[in-house]
Amino acid sequence: MVRSRTGGRARWWWIGGGAAVVAAVIAGLIFQPWLLFVDVRVDDALPAPAGSTAETVAPAPSAASTMEPVDDVTPAPAPGPVDLLSGSFVSHEHETTGSVRVIQNADGSRQLALVGLQTSNGPDVHVWLSAGPVVEGRDGWYTAGGYDHIDLGPIKGNLGDQLYDIPADVDLSVFRAVDLWCERFSVSFGAAALA
Numbered sequence: 001m002v003r004s005r006t007g008g009r010a011r012w013w014w015i016g017g018g019a020a021v022v023a024a025v026i027a028g029l030i031f032q033p034w035l036l037f038v039d040v041r042v043d044d045a046l047p048a049p050a051g052s053t054a055e056t057v058a059p060a061p062s063a064a065s066t067m068e069p070v071d072d073v074t075p076a077p078a079p080g081p082v083d084l085l086s087g088s089f090v091s092h093e094h095e096t097t098g099s100v101r102v103i104q105n106a107d108g109s110r111q112l113a114l115v116g117l118q119t120s121n122g123p124d125v126h127v128w129l130s131a132g133p134v135v136e137g138r139d140g141w142y143t144a145g146g147y148d149h150i151d152l153g154p155i156k157g158n159l160g161d162q163l164y165d166i167p168a169d170v171d172l173s174v175f176r177a178v179d180l181w182c183e184r185f186s187v188s189f190g191a192a193a194l195a
Contacts, residue, residue: 040157046113047081087192092141094120096190100178110166121158124184129175134193144179
């Protein structure tokens with residue numbers, strides 16, 4: 001019995017086509033290219049830096065006053081949020097703009113604020129405090145991966161204002177950079193030096 005060559009070729013086309021579809025699905029799941037077309041805006045309420053913490057002087061009592069005299073100085077209210085460090089993003093693999101603030105709250109807790117962030121959405125992007133330097137341009141794309149870092153968690157969105165809690169034991173004299181790090185591809189979307 002003679003087999004048809006046409007039937008054999010058709011089978012190989014079906015196998016090849018099926019393999020191509022499987023490869024496309026796997027690539028889609030890994031690269032998630034649709035994220036480049038989806039924006040996620042976050043508008044966390046950012047604390048404003050506190051005003052002056054100078055002591056408040058009470059007015060002196062008038063001569064006609066029958067009230068007991070008060071102390072000349074009243075205690076100042078508890079200090080509000082204070083900016084400890086700040087910086088501006090530079091672009092790495094993806095165009096990234098905005099600024100960062102490290103805020104110390106009145107209770108002593110610290111937070112990282114991403115202010116006016118604009119970057120691309122991507123798979124598995126995390127907010128890092130990094131011990132590495134911020135290097136502009138293509139040379140800086142992979143810098144943070146070679147240094148110690150503190151992972152503050154997945155990025156909440158690619159646009160807007162965002163707050164992240166900084167653990168109490170983090171030494172900010174060591175971790176002087178913020179990186180938006182894509183863990184899936186080990187590359188920085190953008191980074192900011194803290195000063």
